[in-house]
Amino acid sequence: MALPLNLATDEGSPDWLNKGDNAWQLTAATLVGMQSVPGLVILYGSIVKKKWAVNSAFMALYAFAAVLICWVGWGYQMAFGDKFIPFLGQPDVALDEKFLLSRTFVGYLPNATMVYFQFVFAAITLILIAGALLGRMNFHAWMIFVPLWLTFSYTITAYSIWCPTGWLAKKGIIDYSGGYVIHLSSGVAGFTAAFWVGPRANKDRERFPPNNILLMLAGAGLLWMGWTGFNGGDPYTVSVDASLAVLNTHVCTATSLLVWLLLDIMFFGKPSVIGAIQGMITGLVCITPAAGVVQGWAAIIMGILSGSIPWYTMMVLHKKISFLKHVDDTMAIFHTHAIAGSLGGILTGIFAEPKLCRIFYLVPEWEHYIGLLNGFHDNRAGAGFKQLGVQLLGILFVVFVNVIMTSIICVLIRLVVPLRLSEEELSTGDDAIHGEEAYALWGDGEKYESRHDSFYGADQEIPHSTKSGGAGGQVEMA
Secondary structure, eight states: OOOOTTTOOBTTBOTTOOHHHHHHHHHHHHHHHHIIIIIIHHHHHHHSOGGGHHHHHHHHHHHHHHHHHHIIIIIHHHHHSSEEETTEEOOOOSOOHHHHTSBOSSSSOBHHHHHHHHHHHHHHHHHHHHHTTTTTBOHHHHHHHHHHHIIIIIHHHHHHHHSTTSHHHHHTOOOSSSIIIIIIHHHHHHHHHHHHHOOOOHHHHHOOOOSOHHHHHHHHHHHHHHHHHHHHTTTSSOOHHHHHHHHHHHHHHHHHHHHHHHHHHHHHSSOOHHHHHHHHHHHHHHHTTTTTTSOHHHHHHHHHHHTTHHHHIIIIIHHHOHHHHHSOOTTOHIIIIIIHHHHHHHHHHHHOOHHHHHHHHOOSOOTTSOOHHHHHHTTOHHHHHHHHHHHHHHHHHHHHHHHHHHHHHHHHHTTTSOSBOOHHHHHHOHHHHHSOOSOOOSSSSOOSOOSSOSSSOTTSOOTTSOOOSSSOOOOOOO
C-alpha cells in the first residue's frame, strides 16, 4: 500500500526524517534565539543607565553574530563531533551539504537543524557572560573574547556533558538543557572575567538605575517565554517529556518569582520590579538541568529554593564577603546563573525520576539516572548517592574549566588591547565608544532618588570611593 504523498519519502524527505520533530526543533531554536535577539538586547539596553544603553545592547547583538560564524566554522564539531581528546571534539567545519543533510547523532533530524539549535544555546551563553561586564569592558576586547571563549571553554563543557562520547555524559550526568553547560558556565566565566576587566566607574557602581523599566520588562518577558523552546526542545522530539519540561519550567519560574518578591516585601518593604526579574531568572536557571526528569511537585520545591537561596546569597552574603563585593558583576550573573545553576544541578540529583529519565535518555538501564529520593524509595540508595556525586563532580569540572580558561583568555587579550575602557570613555559612555546615543533626552534617566534601583542595594561598600547619598540602602538582614 502506497503512503500518502505528504508522508512518502523522497530526496528531500528521507525515511529517517520526522517532519513534526524537525518543525518543532526549528521553532524551539528560533524561540531560544529570540531570547537573545531581541530579548537580552532589549533587557540589557534598558536595565543600565542611559549612557550605557547602546553599548550594552550591542555587546549582545555582536556576540550573537560572532558565535554563529565560529560555530559553523569549527565550534559545533568541537562540541558534538568526533572525539579528539576525552573532553573535546575534533575541530571541523559544519557547512558541507553532505554533512548538513545527513541524520544527526540523536533524534530524527538533519544535522543542519541540530547545528542551528545548538548555536542559539552557545550564543546565549556568551551574551549572559556580557551581563557581568556591562558598563566598562572595552568593546574591542569583547570582540576578541567572544570567539576565544567559545572555542576554548564552551566547547569543552558542551562536549564533556552533552556529547554522547563526553566523559561526564558517559558517567551519567543529568543536565537536561544547560544548567551546567550554559548557566553555571556563564555565571562562573562572567564573574571571572569581571575580576580581570575591573569595576565600573565609581559613580556608576554607586548608582546604576535602569533607563527604561517598561522595556526591561518586555525583554524579561521574551526571555521567559523563549524558555519554552529552551527546555521544550531538548528531547529533540515532540514527546510527552517535552510537554512536561515546558510545564515544569513555567511552574518553577512563577514560584521563584513570587518567593523572591515576597522576600523583597518582607525585608525591604517594597515589591521590586528588578527583584521580580531576578527571581524569574533564577527559577528559569534552576529548573533547566531538571526540566523533563522531575515531577511537578519537585518543580514547585525547586522554585521555592531558587527564589530564596540566590536571594540570600545576593542580598545578604554578597554584602558580607569582601571578595564578592570587590568584583563588579554588573547584573549579578554569579548569583542568578552560577548559584542558581549549581542549585539546579544538585536538586536534579535529588529529585530525578527514573521513569522520566528513561523517556528522555531512551536507555533501558536506570543505574545512572536516579535521584537520591527515588534511590531511597526503591531501596537503591547507593545509585542515588552515585548520581548526586556525579552532579557535584560536574559542578567542580565546569567551575575549574571556566575559571582557568576565562582567566587565560583575559590575560592574553590584555596583551593586545585594554580589557577596560579609559576613564574618559567610562565617564561619557555610548557617545565616546560608538558615537551614538540611545535617546535624545536630557539627563541620564535619573529623575528621583529611589531606594530600589540596584541589584545588591547601595549599602555595599564601594572600593576606593566615597558613597554619595544617592540610592538609599536596602537593609541587611539581622
